[in-house]
Amino acid sequence: xxxxxxxxxxxxxxxxxxxxxxxxxxxxxxxxxxxxxxxxxxxxxxxxxxxxxxxxxxxxxxxxxxxxxxxxxxxxxxxxxxxxxxxxxxxxxxxxxxxxxxxxxxxxxxxxxxxxxxxxxxxxxxxxxxxxxxxxxxxxxxxxxxxxxxxxxxxxxxxxxxxxxxxxxxxxxxxxxxxxxxxxxxxxxxxxxxxxxxxxxxxxxxxxxxxxxxxxxxxxxxxxxxxxxxxxxxxxxxxxxxxxxxxxxxxxxxxxxxxxxxxxxxxxxxxxxxxxxxxxxxxxxxxxxxxxxxxxxxxxxxxxxxxxxxxxxxxxxxxxxxxxxxxxxxxxxxxxxxxxxxxxxxxxxxxxxxxxxxxxxxxxxxxxxxxxxxxxxxxxxxxxxxxxxxxxxxxxxxxxxxxxxxxxxxxxxxxxxxxxxxxxxxxxxx
Numbered sequence: 001x002x003x004x005x006x007x008x009x010x011x012x013x014x015x016x017x018x019x020x021x022x023x024x025x026x027x028x029x030x031x032x033x034x035x036x037x038x039x040x041x042x043x044x045x046x047x048x049x050x051x052x053x054x055x056x057x058x059x060x061x062x063x064x065x066x067x068x069x070x071x072x073x074x075x076x077x078x079x080x081x082x083x084x085x086x087x088x089x090x091x092x093x094x095x096x097x098x099x100x101x102x103x104x105x106x107x108x109x110x111x112x113x114x115x116x117x118x119x120x121x122x123x124x125x126x127x128x129x130x131x132x133x134x135x136x137x138x139x140x141x142x143x144x145x146x147x148x149x150x151x152x153x154x155x156x157x158x159x160x161x162x163x164x165x166x167x168x169x170x171x172x173x174x175x176x177x178x179x180x181x182x183x184x185x186x187x188x189x190x191x192x193x194x195x196x197x198x199x200x201x202x203x204x205x206x207x208x209x210x211x212x213x214x215x216x217x218x219x220x221x222x223x224x225x226x227x228x229x230x231x232x233x234x235x236x237x238x239x240x241x242x243x244x245x246x247x248x249x250x251x252x253x254x255x256x257x258x259x260x261x262x263x264x265x266x267x268x269x270x271x272x273x274x275x276x277x278x279x280x281x282x283x284x285x286x287x288x289x290x291x292x293x294x295x296x297x298x299x300x301x302x303x304x305x306x307x308x309x310x311x312x313x314x315x316x317x318x319x320x321x322x323x324x325x326x327x328x329x330x331x332x333x334x335x336x337x338x339x340x341x342x343x344x345x346x347x348x349x350x351x352x353x354x355x356x357x358x359x360x361x362x363x364x365x366x367x368x369x370x371x372x373x374x375x376x377x378x379x380x381x382x383x384x385x386x387x388x389x390x391x392x393x394x395x396x397x398x399x400x401x402x403x404x405x406x407x408x409x410x411x412x413x414x415x416x417x418x419x420x421x422x423x424x425x426x427x428x429x430x
Contacts, residue, residue: 035411049223105126199236230304250403262300318412328415
């Protein structure tokens with residue numbers, strides 16, 4: 001009676017007979033050394049980028065970005081009542097409140113100190129589902145600021161105004177549900193993914209934003225941030241292995257191709273980076289930020305997650321196909337893996353396009369309202385920038401699939417020598 005052992009590279013996906021002729025030959029030592037050298041080179045380049053681009057000194061700030069005037073406070077309270085929203089004001093009207101019910105669109109709040117304040121709210125706030133018992137935050141102007149505003153002709157009948165609803169509790173509940181579901185379904189892999197997500201968020205918060213404000217090259221910042229996140233995420237989530245290293249190299253290739261597509265697309269479309277009010281304000285307040293290259297940087301950061309998914313899937317497909325058919329030639333292995341990659345590509349392209357379309361939904365509505373031809377629509381930088389982001393991400397993704405597959409086919413164990421006839425008979429399916 002023979003006994004069976006799982007193959008090292010397919011331990012979780014079945015086993016083949018424990019016979020020397022049925023074992024996959026190891027990846028040649030030279031190939032493994034080259035892969036390790038390339039990974040170390042990537043790590044070294046990322047470390048150099050972090051050191052060279054890390055902002056020195058304090059993060060630049062500007063008092064003009066304060067939410068309110070100096071001395072303003074933000075008292076909280078619970079909603080007591082709110083009235084029906086005011087009817088729409090005619091476009092040519094100069095009145096803030098239309099003629100009719102003077103009490104429309106008002107919100108009464110009981111503050112934590114026991115007092116009640118009534119403030120006017122916009123119709124969209126009334127229609128958002130706000131109801132009695134909800135916790136809201138008001139903005140209270142100091143007396144000096146209120147007097148100054150009234151002297152300048154501002155119509156302010158109260159020092160209080162509506163600032164926003166308290167959204168932390170539902171967001172915390174939603175986040176807790178997400179974490180619990182990830183841990184229940186993916187277990188230790190899910191925990192590793194959550195830790196990786198936290199690392200990626202920290203890199204964006206403590207490196208990307210300060211470095212860009214410090215005037216660093218946005219493309220270099222995007223590549224460095226993606227490289228640092230990639231090194232942590234891939235090995236922490238998928239383990240330290242030759243297969244993971246292969247996926248990492250495929251992701252590096254994909255990021256490089258995406259960066260080239262993003263830069264060339266931005267240059268060809270003559271994008272300035274100033275497409276909306278926020279960009280214009282950023283240009284005025286943070287003069288060191290290179291807005292022109294922010295499009296390519298945003299493409300890199302947005303495309304990283306999709307590229308990571310594709311490269312991991314393609315690498316795993318190559319390893320599993322090799323384990324399923326150890327005699328398959330490298331050419332046949334590449335062809336089989338690319339058939340899987342093409343199916344994956346078709347669905348992933350949809351993901352990219354609709355993800356950007358969802359983020360740009362207000363722009364799509366403006367397109368529908370304009371009634372203009374496509375040639376006039378692309379005069380808008382907002383629309384053009386979204387198109388460039390989408391196409392650059394798609395170009396990088398499309399090219400990353402064959403590139404990753406080719407690398408994986410080279411690095412995966414080589415095909416096993418054809419067995420003797422008797423051995424082939426044993427391996428034949430029944």
